[in-house]
Amino acid sequence: MRFPSWLLMLLLFQACHATPLRLVTFDYPPYVTEGDQGPEGLATSIVSEAFARIGKHAQIKLYPMNRALNLVSQRQVDGLFPLKKTPERELTMVYPHQPLLxxxxxxxxxxxxxxxxxxxxxxxxxxxxxxxxxxxxxxxxxxxxxxxxxxxxxxxxxxxxxxxxxxxxxxxxxxxxxxxxxxxxxxxxxxxxxxxxxxxxxxVASYLVFTPGPEAAKLAALFDQTMTRMTKDGSLNRLMANELRRQQQAPMRIH
Structure with a gap:
């Protein structure tokens, strides 16, 4: 019986890596906000669900943006979101193909x-x-x-x-x-x-980025595959609808 390549990658990853994934983010309402139980918002919900499907627990902590960027550049954490793509950042961070927002x-x-x-x-x-x-x-x-x-x-x-x-x-x-x-x-x-x-x-697209390391490319590939499945099965639309209900926005007059 042949297994899909993404499933084999996932099983290998889960077997070898039981430690939580350390991710950082910053206040970016309504996509990321500080809730009673930690960071919440649409971007946080998408990242949490994606890694739950992968079978990897994501520990997400909120910091000021510049501090979060420093933690990634110093390789003290495994990743950061949401972040836009620039040629300079691509030299020092691992980007998935699929945008987060x-x-x-x-x-x-x-x-x-x-x-x-x-x-x-x-x-x-x-x-x-x-x-x-x-x-x-x-x-x-x-x-x-x-x-x-x-x-x-x-x-x-x-x-x-x-x-x-x-x-x-x-x-x-x-x-x-x-x-x-x-x-x-x-x-x-x-x-x-x-x-x-x-x-x-x-x-403009924003991404979950990974700190360079031996598992960064695998994580990015797994995240891409999971985001594709979440798009196809309607999970992303469901998460967006949930967040829209949670945070209603008044229309803004155009000048």
Whole structure:
């Protein structure tokens, strides 16, 4: 009797590796939030279910984003999520083929702002932009940042701080995952004074990445195979529906 290659890989992996997988993440609502029992949210649910199917217990801990990145670079943990792909990161981290999330990145401005994004980055040339350190937004926005398109670039350590700076008038425009920004703005005093301007900058994929090591490639392959099966059997849609019910979002007016 022939067994599928993915099943043989899974059985071998389970037999040899009973220790928990140490994964780190960071506050990224609504995809990752701190719950009473530890990290929760859609990304956390997907990762937990995928490794439960693999038969590998995933210990997931939440840290500030820069600390989580340092733990991976110092090889003190086995992986990190969610993280976007860049050529530099691919040199030091092992990426699966299957993304964990695909997000719409958009610009936010204050109500009545003169800055309006029309789909071309030239339309917001000269604005003061707020960005989050160690975040890759999209190829074309990163290129514009390097080219000096904006009058000033203000960097901070979190999306929340960026949005607070926007509300306070310290920057003119902030790029962010639409879903993440909407969630954060709902928790801020005066959050309804920020609005999305224009269309999506780009759809960007985020991944679960693994620390380089003898098992990293096997883990990435198993994760890919499990994500494919979860897509086919409807599990991913079920997890998304559960999270949407758990965290209802108010619609945001387009500027």
């Amino acid at each position: 695909i997000q719409d990145y958009v610009f936010f401005v204050r109500k009545n702002s003169p800055w309006k994004f029309n789909g071309q980055l030239a339309s917001i040339a000269g604005a003061r932009i707020g960005i989050t350190r160690n975040v890759f937004y999209s190829p074309r926005l990163d290129q514009a940042l390097k080219a000096g398109l904006f009058a000033a670039v203000d960097s901070t350590d979190s999306h929340e701080l960026n949005l607070r700076k926007l509300l306070a008038g310290r920057v003119d425009i902030v790029p962010c995952s639409r879903t993440v920004a909407l969630q954060l703005l709902q928790t801020m005093p005066g959050g309804n004074n920020a609005v999305q301007t224009g269309p999506s900058i780009e759809k």
